[in-house]
Amino acid sequence: METSRSSIDAIDLQILRILQxxxxxxxxxxxxxxxxxxxxxxxxxxxxxxxxxxxxYSAVLDAExxxxxxxxxxxxxxxxMNTDIAKDFTSRIQDIPEVTECYNISGExxxxxxxxxxxxxxxxxxxxxxxxKIDSLGAVQSSFVMSEVKNNHGLCL
Numbered sequence: 001m002e003t004s005r006s007s008i009d010a011i012d013l014q015i016l017r018i019l020q021x022x023x024x025x026x027x028x029x030x031x032x033x034x035x036x037x038x039x040x041x042x043x044x045x046x047x048x049x050x051x052x053x054x055x056x057y058s059a060v061l062d063a064e065x066x067x068x069x070x071x072x073x074x075x076x077x078x079x080x081m082n083t084d085i086a087k088d089f090t091s092r093i094q095d096i097p098e099v100t101e102c103y104n105i106s107g108e109x110x111x112x113x114x115x116x117x118x119x120x121x122x123x124x125x126x127x128x129x130x131x132x133k134i135d136s137l138g139a140v141q142s143s144f145v146m147s148e149v150k151n152n153h154g155l156c157l
Contacts, residue, residue, distance in 0.1 A: 008053065011036065013157050015044060016053060020154040023057045060153050068116040071145035072123055074131070075109040079138035086110075089136055098126055109141070120144075 008016075014034050018025060025033075031041040048054050063069045078085055086104075093102045093113070101114035117123040123142075131137060 007051070008048070012044060012048060012053075015041065015048065017157050019054065020157070063116055067118050070117045070119050070123060071148070072113075072115040072117065073143045073145065074113040074115055075141040075143075076111040076113060076131075076137065077108070077139040078110050078136045080136065081110060085136045089134060092134055096130060098130070 011034055015030065018030060018033055027038050027042050027045070030045075031038040034041060045054075063071070076089075078089060089111070090102070090104075093099050093111075098115050098117060099113050100116055103112045104110065105112050115123070115126070117126060127140065127142070131140065
């Protein structure tokens, strides 16, 4: 359910900014930062969650330390495009753990995938034996990330 931004106020936005920077902050600490008592902050937080402003909480992991630092941006063109083929492709992508992000895009390509792998050899195997097994796959273009310049995992609020 989509809700318009007009139903949140400046304090809600401040709460979202703080949580985006540190989702492990306690309710008491959060309340102190927004200059309210813990009870109304807790109620605001529950409302922001139930209205879908906060989709989930997660930890940002270090891909390099976990052996998944080889990052590929993979442009995908399907051999044909219709509703059933698109649904099948997106359904299959959901089940591939190496694909950490998938966007349906406009232009020459149909999808942009962000893929994490240990190294080029693994990615080559993945490309042939995982993505290559998707019947509707028409063309793939891989761009290898040489360095990450910015990734703040958040929104500008």
